[in-house]
Amino acid sequence: MSLNSKLSPLFEKYDVPAPRYTSYPTVPYWTDSPTASEWMTYLNRAFSRPEMSWSIYLHLPFCETLCTFCGCNTVTTRDHGVEEKYIDLIHREWKIYREGIENIEKRPLRQIHLGGGTPTFFSPSSLKKMLEPILGDLTRDSKHFDASIEVDPRRTSEEHLSVLYKMGFRRVSMGVQDFSEDVQRMVNRHQPYEITRDLTEVARRLGYDSVNFDLIYGLPKQTLEGFKDTARRTIELRPDRIALYSFALVPWIKKTHRIFKDEDLPVAKDKRDLYESARGMLLDAGYIEIGMDHFALPNEALALAMKNGELHRNFMGYTETRTDVMIGLGLSAISETPECFQQNQKVLPVYERMLLDGQLPIFRGHQLTQVDQKDREQILTLMTTYEVGFQSEDQEKEVFEFLASPREDQLIEFRDHKLFVTELGRPFLRNVCMAFDRRLRASVPTAKVFSKSV
Numbered sequence: 001m002s003l004n005s006k007l008s009p010l011f012e013k014y015d016v017p018a019p020r021y022t023s024y025p026t027v028p029y030w031t032d033s034p035t036a037s038e039w040m041t042y043l044n045r046a047f048s049r050p051e052m053s054w055s056i057y058l059h060l061p062f063c064e065t066l067c068t069f070c071g072c073n074t075v076t077t078r079d080h081g082v083e084e085k086y087i088d089l090i091h092r093e094w095k096i097y098r099e100g101i102e103n104i105e106k107r108p109l110r111q112i113h114l115g116g117g118t119p120t121f122f123s124p125s126s127l128k129k130m131l132e133p134i135l136g137d138l139t140r141d142s143k144h145f146d147a148s149i150e151v152d153p154r155r156t157s158e159e160h161l162s163v164l165y166k167m168g169f170r171r172v173s174m175g176v177q178d179f180s181e182d183v184q185r186m187v188n189r190h191q192p193y194e195i196t197r198d199l200t201e202v203a204r205r206l207g208y209d210s211v212n213f214d215l216i217y218g219l220p221k222q223t224l225e226g227f228k229d230t231a232r233r234t235i236e237l238r239p240d241r242i243a244l245y246s247f248a249l250v251p252w253i254k255k256t257h258r259i260f261k262d263e264d265l266p267v268a269k270d271k272r273d274l275y276e277s278a279r280g281m282l283l284d285a286g287y288i289e290i291g292m293d294h295f296a297l298p299n300e301a302l303a304l305a306m307k308n309g310e311l312h313r314n315f316m317g318y319t320e321t322r323t324d325v326m327i328g329l330g331l332s333a334i335s336e337t338p339e340c341f342q343q344n345q346k347v348l349p350v351y352e353r354m355l356l357d358g359q360l361p362i363f364r365g366h367q368l369t370q371v372d373q374k375d376r377e378q379i380l381t382l383m384t385t386y387e388v389g390f391q392s393e394d395q396e397k398e399v400f401e402f403l404a405s406p407r408e409d410q411l412i413e414f415r416d417h418k419l420f421v422t423e424l425g426r427p428f429l430r431n432v433c434m435a436f437d438r439r440l441r442a443s444v445p446t447a448k449v450f451s452k453s454v
Contacts, residue, residue, distance in 0.1 A: 030366035055111035059330035108141035217274035218247035220264035
C-alpha cells in the first residue's frame with residue numbers, strides 16, 4: 001500500500017485545531033507580560049553572556065493591495081509617503097535598544113530578516129536609509145551572518161535586489177502561492193508566472209545564494225491538477241528552498257477569509273491531497289523534506305543544518321542557525337530571549353504614539369517559567385528532529401496515554417525512553433507536539449483560536 005493511500009483515512013481523523021509551534025508557550029497562552037524595564041533586564045541578562053548569539057527581525061507592514069488569504073498584520077495603502085515616517089519610527093525603536101542594551105556592539109549579529117506586509121513596498125533608497133544606521137552600529141558574525149528578505153515579485157525591481165545585495169543580503173523569499181490564474185483571481189493577487197521567473201533569474205545573476213518560494217495549498221478554487229502544474233513550474237525554476245504552507249483559514253480573526261464560500265475551499269483529504277501530490281513531486285525532483293512544510297535542495301543551508309542537527313525554529317519559521325535572542329522592530333514584531341517573549345503594538349497609531357513619547361511600544365508578552373523553558377526545548381526538538389526524550393517517567397506515561405490513537409495508527413513509536421515520529425506521522429507533527437503542550441492540555445480553548453492541523 002502506498003504512503004498516500006495509508007494517509008488518506010487519517011486526514012479527517014486528525015484534522016483538528018492545533019498550534020504551529022513557532023513558539024512555546026503559544027501566543028494565546030501568554031501570561032505575565034513584562035514591563036519595559038523587565039524586558040530590558042531580560043535582554044541585558046542575555047547579552048551579558050559572551051557566547052550568546054542574536055538576530056533582528058524588521059516588520060514592514062505596508063501593502064499596496066490586500067491579498068485576501070493573508071493572515072499577517074498589514075496596512076493597505078498606495079501612499080508611499082508613509083515610508084519616511086515609518087523609517088523614523090524604526091530608528092527611534094532601535095535607538096532605545098541600542099542605548100539600553102550593554103554589550104550589544106560586542107555581540108556579533110548572526111541574522112537579520114525583513115518580513116511584512118511587503119518589505120519591497122519601500123523603495124530601494126528607503127530600504128538603504130532604514131538599514132544602514134542599524135547595520136552600521138553592529139559587528140556581523142563572520143562565520144554565520146545571514147541576511148534575508150521576503151518580497152512580492154510584483155513590487156520588486158532589480159534595483160531593490162541590487163541595493164540589498166550590496167548591503168550583505170544573500171537570501172530572498174518570494175511570495176508565489178499558486179500560479180493558477182483562477183486561484184490568483186480568488187485571492188486578489190494577479191501575478192503572472194513570468195514575473196516570478198524573471199525575478200528569480202535576476203536574483204541568481206546578482207549572486208544571491210538562496211531563493212525561496214512560498215506556496216500555499218488549500219486556497220479557494222485550487223484543484224489537484226492545477227496545483228500539480230504549480231509544483232511543476234516551481235521545479236522548473238529550481239528555487240533553493242520551498243515553503244509549502246497550509247492555508248490557515250481563520251475567519252474569526254481575518255474578515256477577508258469570510259468571503260470564501262465553503263464549496264470553493266478544498267478541505268480534509270482533498271486539501272491534503274494537494275500537499276501530498278506536490279510533496280511527491282518535490283522529493284522526486286531531489287528536494288529534501290525539512291521539518292514541517294519545508295523543502296530544500298541537498299546542499300542548501302537549511303538541508304545541511306538538518307543533516308548536521310543544527311536546524312532551529314522560531315517566529316521566522318525554520319532557520320539554519322539558532323540564536324538566543326531575537327529583537328523585533330516594527331509594528332506587531334515579536335522579540336524573544338531564553339526567558340521572555342515580547343510583542344510590539346499591533347495598531348500603527350498606538351505604536352507611533354508610544355515611540356514618539358520615548359517608550360518601547362510593548363503590547364504583550366510572556367515571562368517563561370522554568371517549566372515553560374523545559375517544555376519549549378522538548379517541542380523545539382520534536383519540531384526539528386522528529387524525535388524527543390522525556391523529562392521524567394511520569395511524563396513518558398502521560399504522553400504514551402495521550403498519544404494512544406496516533407500510536408495505534410503507527411504515526412509514532414516509543415523506543416529507549418524516546419518518542420519518534422514515523423514517516424507516516426510527519427504530516428501530523430503538530431498533533432504530536434500537543435502532547436508536550438502542558439498549557440494547552442491544562443486549558444483547552446473553548447473558542448476558535450488555532451487553524452486546523454491538516
